[in-house]
Amino acid sequence: MANEEIFKRYKNNPIIAIDGLKNGHSILNSAVVPFKKAYAGVFRVDNQHWYSELRAGNSTDAIHWKIADDPIQFECRDPEIKNLNRPENSPYDPRVVEIEGTYYLTFCHYPTNGSGPAIGLASTRDFKRFTMMQDILFPFNRNAVFFPRKVGGKYALLHRPSDTGHTPFGEIFYATSPDMTYWGNQRFVFGTAGSWQATKVGPGPAPLETPEGWLLIYHGVKTTCSGFIYCAGGAILDLEKPWKVRYRSRKYLLAPTELYERVGDVPNVVFPAAMLHDKAQGKISVYYGCADTCVGLATANLAELMAFIKANSF
Numbered sequence: 001m002a003n004e005e006i007f008k009r010y011k012n013n014p015i016i017a018i019d020g021l022k023n024g025h026s027i028l029n030s031a032v033v034p035f036k037k038a039y040a041g042v043f044r045v046d047n048q049h050w051y052s053e054l055r056a057g058n059s060t061d062a063i064h065w066k067i068a069d070d071p072i073q074f075e076c077r078d079p080e081i082k083n084l085n086r087p088e089n090s091p092y093d094p095r096v097v098e099i100e101g102t103y104y105l106t107f108c109h110y111p112t113n114g115s116g117p118a119i120g121l122a123s124t125r126d127f128k129r130f131t132m133m134q135d136i137l138f139p140f141n142r143n144a145v146f147f148p149r150k151v152g153g154k155y156a157l158l159h160r161p162s163d164t165g166h167t168p169f170g171e172i173f174y175a176t177s178p179d180m181t182y183w184g185n186q187r188f189v190f191g192t193a194g195s196w197q198a199t200k201v202g203p204g205p206a207p208l209e210t211p212e213g214w215l216l217i218y219h220g221v222k223t224t225c226s227g228f229i230y231c232a233g234g235a236i237l238d239l240e241k242p243w244k245v246r247y248r249s250r251k252y253l254l255a256p257t258e259l260y261e262r263v264g265d266v267p268n269v270v271f272p273a274a275m276l277h278d279k280a281q282g283k284i285s286v287y288y289g290c291a292d293t294c295v296g297l298a299t300a301n302l303a304e305l306m307a308f309i310k311a312n313s314f
Helices: 079-084 302-311
Strands: 024-035 038-047 052-059 092-099 102-109 118-124 131-137 141-146 155-161 172-177 184-190 200-203 208-210 213-224 227-237 245-248 270-278 283-290 294-301
Touching (some): 052 092, 118 141, 131 141, 172 200, 184 245, 227 302
Parallel strands (some): 024 092, 024 294
Antiparallel strands (some): 024 038, 141 155, 155 172, 270 283
């Protein structure tokens, strides 16, 4: 297959399609994590009303998934927060990160007050009951993902401010919080860099801690005469000061070349949203949205990936 210098696509891609899913139009840009001795996830499903929903799912092998027919029903004791996060507000593009035994779910949504896209937050311990929390980033913002541990004693995340539309720009920023409610200490991480990442960039899965720094898989967007093209890239951030970029690849890691990546509701999209790390085999597995229609899987040797990013760095 094309552009597989480092990442190799799963032979039976797409691994998750909408086939047989109740009230489903498409499934894309979803988050998966290890859970107990198996795997769990939160999946973006665009339904037949063409609104986005978040549905829970589970798997024994991270390949074959059982996904709920109905969207997650969030619990929330604060009526004001609950009112801002109604199901019809189209929550989408989830990221899930485990921190100190709790699984935190970030997602983009459109608050009921009409303020524009914001970043919502929920938590769970069992992927059955989810508690809605206060929105963490004000509008307009579309991507946010936590680091899997505190940095400098504070919770930390990467995010991408946006606008109300299709956002013809995008840069990655870093922020911290002492309590997951109040976020500040904003730092610029990196922006566009020409070629396949000339229009905008945004964070993908939760960064992976390595001895050489935080491995970040991100998306980069190029504008062409026929629209956007989304690719996946890689960077290595400083462990203690993650806003400092140690290495960032000039070459993309994965680009839309297969039919299921090129043809769909939004053509020419590879959108990385989740990553699993197999320490025993030194392998990472990236789950990515394909043409806003289905979910693909690609794997890479971690050492080879790190070497590739360093060898092809700006």
